[in-house]
Amino acid sequence: MSSQRLLIRNGFVVSMDPSVGDIARGEVLVEDGKIVDVGRDLGVSDAEQVDATGMIVMPGFVDTHRHTWQTPVRGVLPSCTLDHYFAVMLGQVGGFYRPEDVYVGNWAGSLEALNAGVTTLLDWSHISNTPDHSDAAIQGLKEAGIRAVYANGMPTGGEWWSFSELNHPDDIRRIRDTYFSSDDGLLTLAMAARQPGNSNFDVAKHDWALARELGIPISVHVGMRLHNLHYQPVKDMHDLDLMGPDICYIHMTDLTDQELDWIAETGGKASIAPYVEMLMGHGPPPIGKMLARGVRPSLSIDVVSSVPGEMFTQMRTALAYDRILEFTDTPDVAFAPTLTHTDVLEFATIDGARSIMLDHKVGSLTPGKQADIVLLQTDAINTAPVLDPKGTIVTFADTSNVDTVFVAGNAVKRGGELVGVDVKSVIRKLEESRNHILSQGGLLPDWCAEPAAV
Ligand SMILES: [Zn+2]
Numbered sequence: 001m002s003s004q005r006l007l008i009r010n011g012f013v014v015s016m017d018p019s020v021g022d023i024a025r026g027e028v029l030v031e032d033g034k035i036v037d038v039g040r041d042l043g044v045s046d047a048e049q050v051d052a053t054g055m056i057v058m059p060g061f062v063d064t065h066r067h068t069w070q071t072p073v074r075g076v077l078p079s080c081t082l083d084h085y086f087a088v089m090l091g092q093v094g095g096f097y098r099p100e101d102v103y104v105g106n107w108a109g110s111l112e113a114l115n116a117g118v119t120t121l122l123d124w125s126h127i128s129n130t131p132d133h134s135d136a137a138i139q140g141l142k143e144a145g146i147r148a149v150y151a152n153g154m155p156t157g158g159e160w161w162s163f164s165e166l167n168h169p170d171d172i173r174r175i176r177d178t179y180f181s182s183d184d185g186l187l188t189l190a191m192a193a194r195q196p197g198n199s200n201f202d203v204a205k206h207d208w209a210l211a212r213e214l215g216i217p218i219s220v221h222v223g224m225r226l227h228n229l230h231y232q233p234v235k236d237m238h239d240l241d242l243m244g245p246d247i248c249y250i251h252m253t254d255l256t257d258q259e260l261d262w263i264a265e266t267g268g269k270a271s272i273a274p275y276v277e278m279l280m281g282h283g284p285p286p287i288g289k290m291l292a293r294g295v296r297p298s299l300s301i302d303v304v305s306s307v308p309g310e311m312f313t314q315m316r317t318a319l320a321y322d323r324i325l326e327f328t329d330t331p332d333v334a335f336a337p338t339l340t341h342t343d344v345l346e347f348a349t350i351d352g353a354r355s356i357m358l359d360h361k362v363g364s365l366t367p368g369k370q371a372d373i374v375l376l377q378t379d380a381i382n383t384a385p386v387l388d389p390k391g392t393i394v395t396f397a398d399t400s401n402v403d404t405v406f407v408a409g410n411a412v413k414r415g416g417e418l419v420g421v422d423v424k425s426v427i428r429k430l431e432e433s434r435n436h437i438l439s440q441g442g443l444l445p446d447w448c449a450e451p452a453a454v
Contacts (some may be wrong), residue, residue, distance in 0.1 A: 006030040007044050011052025012252035012389045016059050016349045017364035033409035038365050043198035054379035056389050059364050060119025060372040062352025063249050064271040065300035069102050071109035077305045082280040083227050096440040099136040104433045106140025108426050110291040114146055114412050117311035117402040119372040124192045126153030131171050134318025145412050149356050151219045152191030164199045168207040170396040176214055190217045195233035208242045217357050218247045223255035224282035235260035247452040250356050253283025257428055273302040274317040287322045298355035301346045315344040315394050341394035352376040361453050372407050377403035
């Protein structure tokens with residue numbers, strides 16, 4: 001937390017809070033890591049000034065589901081199916097990870113997120129092969145300075161994924177006591193749970209009871225289609241009386257209407273990863289289906305083995321996909337989509353915060369919330385001129401426009417550069433880790449192992 005007073009001045013404030021609104025030439029006052037005021041001409045003279053001329057001032061993005069540990073094997077499966085992903089990533093690659101590979105993945109992956117303006121991520125960490133692996137995951141998040149929900153998962157390996165008889169590792173109790181005695185820090189704890197079907201029903205009941213005993217939220221993948229598997233995970237959860245408002249459901253791509261109704265009726269939260277769902281064949285992203293049930297979905301990256309690690313791609317993919325679903329059979333009925341750029345920006349910020357139960361802290365520029373703030377440069381060749389700032393963010397901006405990023409008032413990126421990070425050394429560590437992991441599976445191209453040309 002920073003004890004400085006900061007006044008971010010002269011930017012276009014996109015607050016994502018209806019009671020604050022959008023403010024041209026607005027100001028945001030930050031004190032002790034929190035937003036204390038947002039408005040015009042706040043009359044503050046005793047604060048460090050941050051000039052946001054030519055920039056949008058917005059809340060940091062919230063990624064509600066990312067397997068950050070996979071960062072060292074970025075790109076290993078650029079065009080795979082979900083069946084292939086399970087076989088390679090969970091059945092093979094994950095088993096080659098040393099604790100230091102998990103550390104590098106979470107550290108570098110979190111830096112990647114911060115660089116792209118993602119200030120909060122839920123790290124869905126199913127790489128708990130040993131307690132040392134779990135400790136390394138938490139250490140990586142911590143050192144990067146990101147706000148994260150560490151969602152503790154199970155080890156990799158097929159024995160954990162098909163009607164598994166193995167309970168969620170009890171090590172989560174040690175982790176809670178060691179790292180998460182308070183909810184005040186940048187890191188909080190959740191359970192990365194398996195849907196019924198991935199585990200057997202006794203295990204599901206055990207795991208849910210464990211999360212609730214520990215008082216932590218549950219994040220669970222449901223309804224992603226695999227060849228020849230006929231799951232009904234949400235029906236099973238319903239029948240087992242496991243559903244509730246403490247659950248964020250990921251994908252929901254191959255569920256029945258009844259199952260989607262139950263998610264809405266029980267106050268469930270939603271995380272949709274539209275790019276990967278269409279790429280790998282999880283099923284069609286159920287954005288409109290959730291909205292029709294009154295559930296505002298969030299967006300997530302999922303895997304950087306196949307997906308770029310920023311939210312601009314997710315927002316644009318969600319918007320274009322959902323709109324074309326309104327295409328009609330005949331030109332006699334007008335094309336009348338309802339989803340807009342404002343919706344997907346909400347999904348990527350405030351709805352994300354709600355989905356992982358952090359909206360009391362982040363997701364909008366609201367006085368009293370944490371100062372997780374992004375300055376997006378808009379006087380750039382790909383963004384100028386600006387007419388509708390939300391449209392600029394969703395339609396035109398990319399990571400190159402992310403100029404400055406604050407987490408709890410601390411600058412982690414300034415002037416387009418990560419603060420205090422030697423990016424070349426991060427890349428070297430990623431490459432070393434990649435070579436170790438993939439060489440064991442025969443997945444490393446020969447050229448990667450060769451010394452660089454001088
Ligand atoms: Zn996932």
